[in-house]
Amino acid sequence: MNKLLNVSGSPHVHSGESVQKIMLSVIIALLPAFVVSVFYFGLPVIVLTLVSVGCCVLFEYLIQRFMMKVPTTISDGSAVVTGLLLAFNVPANLPIWMMVVGALVAIGIAKMPFGGLGHNLFNPALVARVFMLISFPVAMTTWPVPSPIWGFTDAITGPTPLGILKESATVNMGEMPRYLDLLVGQMGGSFGEISAIALLLGAIYLLWKRVITWHIPVSFILTVFIFSGIFYLIDPTQYANPFFHVLTGGLLLGAFFMATDMVTSPTTPSAMLVFGAGCGLITIIIRLFGAYPEGVSFSILLMNAMVPLLNRWFKPKTYAK
Amino acid sequence: MSKLKILTKGFFKENPSLILVLGTCPTLAVTTSVNNALGMGAATTFVLLMSNILISMLKNVIPDKIRIPCFIVIIATFVSMIDLIIQGFLPALSASLGVFIPLIVVNCIVLGRAEAFASKNPVFDSFLDGLGMGIGFTISLVLIAAVREVLGAGSFLGFTFVPSDYNMLLFVLAPGAFIVYGFVMAAVRQILNNVEAKRKAKQATA
Numbered sequence: 048m049n050k051l052l053n054v055s056g057s058p059h060v061h062s063g064e065s066v067q068k069i070m071l072s073v074i075i076a077l078l079p080a081f082v083v084s085v086f087y088f089g090l091p092v093i094v095l096t097l098v099s100v101g102c103c104v105l106f107e108y109l110i111q112r113f114m115m116k117v118p119t120t121i122s123d124g125s126a127v128v129t130g131l132l133l134a135f136n137v138p139a140n141l142p143i144w145m146m147v148v149g150a151l152v153a154i155g156i157a158k159m160p161f162g163g164l165g166h167n168l169f170n171p172a173l174v175a176r177v178f179m180l181i182s183f184p185v186a187m188t189t190w191p192v193p194s195p196i197w198g199f200t201d202a203i204t205g206p207t208p209l210g211i212l213k214e215s216a217t218v219n220m221g222e223m224p225r226y227l228d229l230l231v232g233q234m235g236g237s238f239g240e241i242s243a244i245a246l247l248l249g250a251i252y253l254l255w256k257r258v259i260t261w262h263i264p265v266s267f268i269l270t271v272f273i274f275s276g277i278f279y280l281i282d283p284t285q286y287a288n289p290f291f292h293v294l295t296g297g298l299l300l301g302a303f304f305m306a307t308d309m310v311t312s313p314t315t316p317s318a319m320l321v322f323g324a325g326c327g328l329i330t331i332i333i334r335l336f337g338a339y340p341e342g343v344s345f346s347i348l349l350m351n352a353m354v355p356l357l358n359r360w361f362k363p364k365t366y367a368k
Numbered sequence: 369m370s371k372l373k374i375l376t377k378g379f380f381k382e383n384p385s386l387i388l389v390l391g392t393c394p395t396l397a398v399t400t401s402v403n404n405a406l407g408m409g410a411a412t413t414f415v416l417l418m419s420n421i422l423i424s425m426l427k428n429v430i431p432d433k434i435r436i437p438c439f440i441v442i443i444a445t446f447v448s449m450i451d452l453i454i455q456g457f458l459p460a461l462s463a464s465l466g467v468f469i470p471l472i473v474v475n476c477i478v479l480g481r482a483e484a485f486a487s488k489n490p491v492f493d494s495f496l497d498g499l500g501m502g503i504g505f506t507i508s509l510v511l512i513a514a515v516r517e518v519l520g521a522g523s524f525l526g527f528t529f530v531p532s533d534y535n536m537l538l539f540v541l542a543p544g545a546f547i548v549y550g551f552v553m554a555a556v557r558q559i560l561n562n563v564e565a566k567r568k569a570k571q572a573t574a
Contacts, residue, residue, distance in 0.1 A: 148536070156547060160554075181543075182536040 066164070069309070070124030072256045076249035077131050077304065083231070083245040084238040087193035088139035092238050095137065095146050100130030102150030110159045125164045129153050132172035132305060135239020136297065136344070137179065140191045145183055149175040169351045170311045173344045180344070190235035207235040208295040209340040212287055229294040240300040250303035259307040262319035263326075267302040268293055270327025278335060286335065298330065301343035311351045318361035325350045374493055378500030384477040385508040386556045391477040394468050395509060396545040402525045405513035406506065407461040408468065411450045413502025415472050416481060418446045420498030423486040430487070439482040440473065447472045477505060508552070515548045516540055 084092045107126040111119040133153055137146065157174035161167045180187045190207055208229070228234055230243045240246070253259045275292040278285075292298070306312060306326050313322050326346045333342025382388060385395045391412075398408040419442050423430075430438045451469045455462045462469065472478065481501055486494040517523055520539030522530025538544045 144534075160550075178536075178538055181541065182538040184537070 066123040066125065069258050070128050072253060072258045073128050073304070074124070074131065076252045076256075076258075077128075077135070077239070079245035079248045080135065080239050080242060080300070081131075083242040084135075084139065087233070087241065088191060088238050091139045094143070095139065095141060095238075096131065096134040098143055098146045099134035099150055100127050102147050103127070103130035103133070103154050106151055106154040107159065107163075110155060111163070115159070120164060123164065126154065129158070129171045132239075133175050135300060135304075136172065136176040136237045138187065138190045138236075139238040140189065141186055145179060145186060148182075149179045152178045165310055167310055168354075169348055170305055170308050173305055173348050173351075176344050177348060190237075192235060193233055193241060207340065208291070209334065210235070212334075212340065226290065226294065229291075234295065236295075237297060237300075240297040243294050243299055246299040246303060250299070253303065253307075259303065260316070260319065262316050263306050263312060263323040264302040266320045266323030267306055267327045267330075268298065270324045271298060271331050274328065274331040275335075292331070292334065296334070296341045297343040301330075301347055302326070305344075306347050306350070311354060313354050313357040313361065315358070315361045315363055318357040321361070322350055322354065322357055325353065371493070371496060375496040375500040378497065378502075378504035379507060380504065380556065380560060382501075383504040383508055383556070384480075384501055385505055386553050387560075388477075388480075389553075390480055391475050391505060392549075394471070394475065395512065396542070396549060398465055398468050399509055399513040399516055399545060399548075400540050401464075401517045401521070401523075402510060402513045403461070404464055405509035407454070407458070407465055409502070409506025409509045411454065411465075411469055412472055412475065412477065412505055413499070414450050415443060415446045415475075416478050416498040416502040416505075417495065418498075419443045419478055420481055420486040420494040421491060423482045424489060424491045424494035427487045435487065436479075436483075439479060439487075443478050443482070444473045477501060508556075511556075512545075512548050512552050515552065516544055519548075520544060 081092070081096065103126040104121050108119050108121050111117050111121075130150060130153075133149055134146070137149070153171040153175035156178075157169055157171035158164070158167045188210070190210075234241055250259075250264065254261060272289045272293055275286065276289040279288045302323070306323065313319050326343075329346035329349055330342045333339055333345055339345070378384065380387075384390045385392060394408055394412070398404045419439070422442050423439055426438075426442075447470060450472070451462075454465075454469060481497060485497045489497070514524065516539045518530075519536050520541075522528055522532065522535045536544075539548065
């Protein structure tokens, strides 16, 4: 048949984008943060990441092959990204078996029962992270102190900056890491969230590749900044300053890499802005008044549940109607 | 419907909490341990049995317009009885089940069987129906509780066999109840479908 006459329905222009390409961009964007955490926490980071990614892919394959009996989709890379993000959300000294359980929860509870990629209501990595946080409260909140790879201090554990903030009645910035430390990653925490600069590098790459848009991260971070700023202005001895809130904890990782997950975030720009603002508001409420020191994962999960509603509220108007 | 079918349909095929999705509140709340599940199942079975029998006996006397209040009064009587019995003889169980024993009064399974079965059928059939539904409810509670107790507390019927470092606390908390309920429901339905498909295939070849 003549190739020239072979016309398909519109759209005729294809951007060349595919699930695989998008997932590859996300993996590339996560690399700087990975390198920084290997630098600070050493070998365990590599082991945990490999276990997490390997188990996510393996479980997805097994479930699709033997339980759902459908062609497997592990080659699209979404399980790899879930595994990476899950690993980035745990302390570097987590026991390996907990990582395996986390991967099973991410794929076996949060992703495949809903129908796999594109159908999951909640971000699988975050579901698994919250599952582990509630199930293993001790292991998930024992943070190793970051030390450059040549220092032999891997047995020392210490609190996260937000943990210190929650424990003490007043803010004593003397106890806190300096801002330079927060930027490069010299602070306690889950191993993917420590370095602001590395995460921002990855985020810029994603924005440049147009995998994510600015709406969610900017409104998320801005909301956190504004609300922590208001409380800081009310009483600087009681509440930490807004720069501190933006740079600590999982905010940057969550805002750029997890709230922007295409499946579990709204589709229109205005809905994205509301989504991000909601995440920010819940995060700051949990951080300032909640029982947990950190609220990014809870806030994103709660707003994930709102996505179908947001999509309905902010439905674009049909042209000329 | 044969007498045996009336009894056994409640076990799996019309299981009140896994297939009919009735009585979800106690199903989610008391399945933290197998002991609680057995206690709750037994108490509910007793109430179902007695209220089914009595309502079936009185079905021609109860005026149609006020039948629901009448059913509730009968059910509440038996719930008060079982509540006092458990408080008197099993204080530990009473403490761990707490308010969920008195709440059997408003359990949809009990009222549902009264309305859907006992008020239309003879006494013996109602007795079998109540017994079957009660056993089915107990089966579903024990299934869910077994998963939650083993994963969440590392024990079964109170015997601990997994060190507490390896427990997954989430499963004994409320979210774990929803997750396990969903998975047990899916598994039981899948098995029933498979059985049904096999039976049909057999009929087709025969």
